[in-house]
Amino acid sequence: MPPPPAGRVLFAGDLVDTEATEALGRRLAGLLRAGDLLVLTGPLGAGKTTLTRGLGAGLQVRGQVASPTFVLARTHPTASGVPLVHVDAYRLGGADELDDLDLDYEGSVVVVEWGAGLLDGVAESWLDVVIERPTGAGGGLGDDGSDPEGLPGPDGLVDPDTLADTDPDDVADEPRRLTITAHGPRWEGVRLTTG
Numbered sequence: 001m002p003p004p005p006a007g008r009v010l011f012a013g014d015l016v017d018t019e020a021t022e023a024l025g026r027r028l029a030g031l032l033r034a035g036d037l038l039v040l041t042g043p044l045g046a047g048k049t050t051l052t053r054g055l056g057a058g059l060q061v062r063g064q065v066a067s068p069t070f071v072l073a074r075t076h077p078t079a080s081g082v083p084l085v086h087v088d089a090y091r092l093g094g095a096d097e098l099d100d101l102d103l104d105y106e107g108s109v110v111v112v113e114w115g116a117g118l119l120d121g122v123a124e125s126w127l128d129v130v131i132e133r134p135t136g137a138g139g140g141l142g143d144d145g146s147d148p149e150g151l152p153g154p155d156g157l158v159d160p161d162t163l164a165d166t167d168p169d170d171v172a173d174e175p176r177r178l179t180i181t182a183h184g185p186r187w188e189g190v191r192l193t194t195g
Contacts, residue, residue: 007128007181011192017173021047021131024178025054031190032059032109034082037123039115042131047176048113051129052086055111059084067113073101075108083108090114125184132177 011028015021032055040048049067056065060079068074068088076084085108092098095118103110105122112119119126182190 007183008187009179010127010182010187010190011178011180013178015047015176015178017175018047018050021050021176021178022054022057025051025056026058028180028192029055029058031192034108035106035123036109036186037105037119037126038109038111038129039119039126040111040113040129040131041116042176043133046131046133047178048129048131051131051178052084052111052113055109056084056086059109073103085110087112088114089118092118094118095120123184125182125186127187128179128181128183130179130181134174 011024015024028051038055040051042048049065053065056076059076059082061076061084062078063076065076065084065086066074068086072089072091073085073087076086078084083104085103087098087101087103087110089098089112092114098112098115098118116128180192
């Protein structure tokens with residue numbers, strides 16, 4: 001299969017903290033409509049859920065946007081009636097399992113974390129969002145080898161006491177580099193205004 005087209009960079013820049021990441025999400029939300037697909041890529045703690053929280057604020061979702069890590073997908077009703085569907089594909093074994101979620105791509109704004117390579121052919125147009133964070137940002141493993149943010153340790157187990165109020169994407173408030181690449185006719189001529 002040939003690689004996807006290169007696309008057009010809609011945004012590339014450094015974000016100084018989580019507030020700036022959420023603000024970018026709010027601005028980006030102003031461009032979104034039913035049928036839009038965003039594929040978020042970045043290491044644990046990069047800011048994928050933080051950006052999605054900003055999208056949710058911009059779309060005026062009802063309720064809190066939290067990482068769908070353990071439920072795989074959350075649908076958030078919005079003021080406009082076009083739901084925000086937030087998917088975490090980290091634990092999925094492939095495109096077939098993502099397809100089994102039976103997502104409404106045409107009637108929703110769909111955001112898929114860890115979706116790179118799983119969404120080929122799903123949409124003619126989409127946004128690739130790549131978030132990079134400095135090496136070593138975001139804490140690390142605790143003294144016992146467990147992850148203080150509630151992520152699985154080396155043994156694959158998660159300490160349930162760390163899951164209560166943690167979001168694996170909210171690890172550290174450090175600068176990130178974010179690039180949004182637009183693919184397909186939906187995004188031709190669309191511009192993301194600067195802050």
